[in-house]
Every structure is written in structure tokens, then in C-alpha cells.
Amino acid sequence: MSDHTVRRTRWSAVRDLLRACFATPSAAIVTIIAIALAAAAVIPIARWALVNATWFGDATDCRRAATGACWAFVRHKAGFILFGLYPAAQRWRPGIAAAILVALVVCTAMPRCWTRWLLAAWALGLTVAVFVMRGGLGLGVVPTQQWGGLPVTIMLTAIGLAGGFPLGIALALGRRSRRPVPRATATAIVEVVRGVPLIAVLYVAVLVFPLALPAGLSVDKLFLAQAAVIVFASAYLAEAVRSGLQLVPPRRLDAGLALGLGWWQTMQRIVLPEALRTVLPSFISIAVGFFQDTSLIVIIGLFDLLNTARSAAQDPNWLGFFTEAFVFAGAIYFCGSAALSRYGLWLERRMARVDPAMRVTRPLSLSVAAPPE
Amino acid sequence: MRSPADRRAILLQGLGLGLTGAALWWLARNTGASLAQRGLTIGFGFLRHPANFEIGDTWWIPFSPADSVGRAIIVGLLNTALVSALGCVLATAVGFIAGVLRLSPNPALRGLVRAGVEIVRNTPLLLLLLFLAASLHALPSPQHALVPVRGVFLSDRGLVLPAVAGVGWTIGLAAAAVVAFLSRSRLGTKGWVAAAVLAVAAAVSAIARPPAVQPAHFTGFNFVGGVVLSPELAALLAALVLHQAAHISEVVRGAVLAVPRGQRDAAMALGMSRFQSLRLVVMPVALRAMVPLLATNCVSLIKNSSLAVAIGFPDVVSVLNTAGNQTGHSIETMLIMIAVYLSLSLLVASGLGRYNEHLLHTGTALS
Structure with missing residues (x-):
């Protein structure tokens, strides 16, 4: 041309x-x-x-300009907003941990990586990321009370979805089982978790669950919040998986069984791959929702990106510059969510192109409605 | 005669039940021990004890710290109900308008609405809420209140709107008339008669007691008259409505686009205008696909209203949390919280199930 x-x-x-x-x-x-x-x-x-913005200087320079944004404040506080109370000299550690998690997510997003190795990569990556954050074996130990900012947001989202995924598949299979015990248990768990706001699940995990542990045993608050996010994610993922399973014609299972494959093998090799592929776009919407909803841990007093931004604006030296802090945090959330949504659209188009015979069924109820917080 | 597979399944299920039961029993025993250590017992008797805490926003029923915990929870429930009812109506209205505007043939208009929707959809609701709450608290004092429209005041005390007196009966009768009109197909002639009678009654009530707009005025210390929305309530409502409206606009757009294009083309070939074909042909079909999603969005809004606790608006979650902290009965308050939201969600789910059945029955489902 x-x-x-x-x-x-x-x-x-x-x-x-x-x-x-x-x-x-x-x-x-x-x-x-x-x-x-x-x-x-x-x-x-x-x-x-x-x-009218002030780019350099301190709070007095900003107050003198008065009518513009005080980006000097964001320059000054960016380290705290991104990494929270993590010791300043050690900030490379949460930086590496966040980079590992983002790399894992990007890798998971590429269809060419969808092999068995991906599971191993996740297991290894998560172990390394948590080790680098936490310390030990020569690295100084940093307790989770000092973790904060963007790495915590990314960690809660990535581990929440990665952990919720197998649990969600188990719940979906349980709900479609013809045996009464798994069906009733899975239905009860999914309906109760989806029926209450995320805050209620977080409160139960942080306030009530510790009471049910033997005396003297205390569990880390961030760990409990992470567990709550995993359980919450699993219920929403389970419903997506279930709607995918419903779209797989029952004769696929019959064909697998007729070929002499066992039930598990048929599920693993024939039914689940087709079901999961069909509802991939719903998974992306759920992921976008959870990336934003992890901000609710502000309410139980943990420091994610939103809470560090809010606390930065409460510094007595820099009072009144909350708009800049929220705009900074909001821009990061915007980029993450928009990138994920774009990826979802790209994936949908690619699936339609690669396999035009397979209609990309996008159950309206799952793709449009974000998971209710 | 049972097959070996069935027998194995029964055995495994029994084992699973037993393990779950044992785990639950262990957790319950630990809970009992930790409560005994703190000198607490499980029970709902504390609901009758005095609350000993203040509630900032009270609508409809008064509350003082000497009142019971149970009454505090009811005040919280009413606050949640107020936010949910106003929020659902406003979010649906705004979302509908935004969704239809995004389908406009005009690229400038479409782009403008899209930009707004994308910004709201891609940032967390809690960020919007905290930002709005902080912005409202940073407004000038009532002496220097902003007046965007005559009779409306924005200050650090919140949003003050003019009160409208003497419209209770008119609104009630008009709403009943609309309901009768909407169900005319089921009621037949009786529906028309009822709608006409109610409409006339509404008109008579409007003439007999004309609605009076009473704007608030500032008396040196505070506003007198008018409807005062506290900064928390105003921020919560605005954030919930903006967030959910962005999601609803996507639902509306998706449902309209899901209607086969031929239907609209046919309507326009018959000489209808673009708006007429949308209103008379496309919307009725799209609405059927939309209703369940609009209902789920309303439920999301109600669940999202629990974020009120982050800015200190006393909704049911916030009050239950305070009550749990003060009395030590956090297990019971959590159970109440779960019961409230769960019953609501199950109610909507069963309603939607019946609606779907109705659609399948009448053969009007959009495939």
C-alpha cells in the first residue's frame, strides 16, 4: 500500500x-x-x-500557587503511596515481588503459555514473591504489618484469583454433581458468599474466625484478608465455570465415557477445557472487579494502594492535597483495569477468529454485571 | 440392589459429612472457650440493652444513646433502605439515559458519554466514595456555601435542598395510577378504569393542596427548613449512583445491541423515526433481556451501600459493627448482617427465577 x-x-x-x-x-x-x-x-x-500546577518544592510552594495541583506532594509521597510503611531502604523487595506477580499475570494472559508449566510457574513465582517480601534466610524479616501499597493490591488480586480458581472449579463441579452432599455443600457456600457484601466476608475472617481458633494461636491479619478474598473470588468464579459447563453438550461426557476414559479424565481433558474457554471473557470481568474490590481492605485497616494514598494526604505537613493523592492512585487503578478489559476484548476477538465454528457465548448475566462487592 | 459405584459414593459422602461435622464441632468448641475466657455468652439479649453510642444520621425514627441496641440496628436498616431505594431509582434512570446516549449516531455525544463511563468503571467505587466525602468536607462553611442553583446549598454541612410540602397524596395517587396503567393488559378494562380514577384523584389532590416549594434559608448559624443531606449521605448516594449507573449503561447498551438489527431496519422501513423504532420496537424486546440484569445491579448497589462504613455513614453494616465492638457480641452482629443481606439476595433471586419462567412460558425470551 x-x-x-x-x-x-x-x-x-x-x-x-x-x-x-x-x-x-x-x-x-x-x-x-x-x-x-x-x-x-x-x-x-x-x-x-x-x-497552574506546582511540580517542585514543598507544601509552602504549593500553597503559594493555590489554584493548581500540587504534584510536588505526589513526588514527595510516591514512595509511601506505592510501598506503604515498608522500610525505605528495602523497597526494591516489594518492587521485585510486584514485578514477579505482574510477569505471571502477563504470562497467563498469553495463549501460547497455556500449558502445564504455567501451574509450576505460578507455584514457584508466588513462593519467591512472598519470600522476597517477607524475608528470612539472610534477608531481613519484614512483618506483614509493614507491607503496603501497590504490591499488596496486586498480591491480593493475583493470589485471590489464582487461589480462587481451583476452588471455584471444585465448587462448580460439586454444584452439578448428582450426589446430594457435594451438591448441597457447594450450593450453600456459593449462595451464601455471593449473597453477602465483601465487607461481611472480611469482617467474619478478621473478627469472628480468630475466635474459633484454639487459644494462643493467632493468625496474621493480611493472611486472613487474603483467605477471605480467595473464598469470595471462588464463589464468583464457580458461577462462571458452572455457566460454562452448562454450555457443553452432555454428549461430550457420554462420548468420553464411551471411549473408556474415566469421569475425571473426561472432565479434565474434554469437558473442562471447552467450558473454561467459553467463559474466559467472564473471568476477565471478574478479574477487573476484584482488582478494584481489594480496596475494601481499607475498612479492616490494612494498607493497600488506596489506603496509603489516603494516609499520605493526612500528613499534617501536606494537609489538603487529597485530590492529588486520589488522582495518582486512581490513575494506577485505571491503567490496570483498562488494560485488563482491553485484553478481554482482544481475547474474545481472537477466539472468534481462531475457531469461528465455536460460538463465543457470552452469558450476559456474567459478562456485564461486575461482581457485587 | 445398589451398584458398587453408588455404595462407594455413599461411603465417601458419609466420610465427608463426618469430617465437616468434626471440623465445625472443633471450631465451635474453640469459640466457646475463647468467649468463656472473655466472660461472654452467645445470645441476643444484648439487643435490649442501651446502645450507648450516637448515630449521626437518623431518618424517620429518632434515636438517642439511651435507646436499645435493637433500635439502633433498625435505624441503620432504615438508612440502608433509604440509600438503596434512592440509589436504585437514580442509578437506573441515569444508567438508562447514559446507555441510550452511547448508542447515539453522533460520535461527539457518544464519545463524551463513553469517556465518563470508562473513568467510573475503571476506578474502584471506594476511591470515588472517599474522594467525594473528602471533597464535601473540604467545602466552605455554611456562611460561604456554594449555591449552584437557587435554593440548593453546598457546604461542609452537606447538601441542602428545598423541601416540597403537600405532595404526599399526589405522588401516592399518581404512582398508583401508573401501576394500574402498566398492568392494564392483565386487568383489562378494570385497569383502564382504575388508572383513570386514580389519575383524576391525583389531579384533584394536586389542585386542592398545590405543592409548595420551601427553600431553606441561612440564619447565621445553620440552615432552617429544606431537606439536609449530611456530607456522608450525599457522598454515598452520589458515589453509588455514579458507579452503578456506569454499569447499568453497559447493560442497557448490550441489551439494545443484542436485538437483531433487522427489527429496527423493519421498523424504519415502515416509516418510523429512529427514536420511534427504538421506543416501540427495539426497547420492548431489549427490556426483557435487561430486567434480570437491572435487578442484579440493584442488588449490587444495595451490597455496595455497605461501603458507608468507610466514611462513617450509619448504615446497617456500620451500626452492627459498632454494636459488635461495643458489646463484644460480634458473632451475633455478623449473623444479623449475613441474614439481612442473604434474605434480600435470595428474595431477588427467587423473583428473577419466576420472571424467567414467565418469559419462557409466554415465549417472549430473547434468545
């Missing part, structure tokens, strides 16, 4: 856009109103965030 044609197609796209915007007089009026509204929102924000 020559340069000339590229330019022409680009121009025709612009022309189509303008034509759609100003097709009729009423369309032109709507366009102008929409642009005016956008300008009314964007111009003051740009003036605040860019034109």
Missing part, C-alpha cells in the same frame, strides 16, 4: 467522522453542545493539573 492511499484512507475517516457529527442541523447542535460540555470539564481540569 503506498503512502498516498494511507493518507487518503485516513482523510476519509476524518471526513466520515465530521459528516456523522454535522449530518443534519440538529446533529450539528448536539455536536456543539457535546463539545462545549467536554470543554467545560476538560479546560478547568487541564488548568488545574497542568497550567
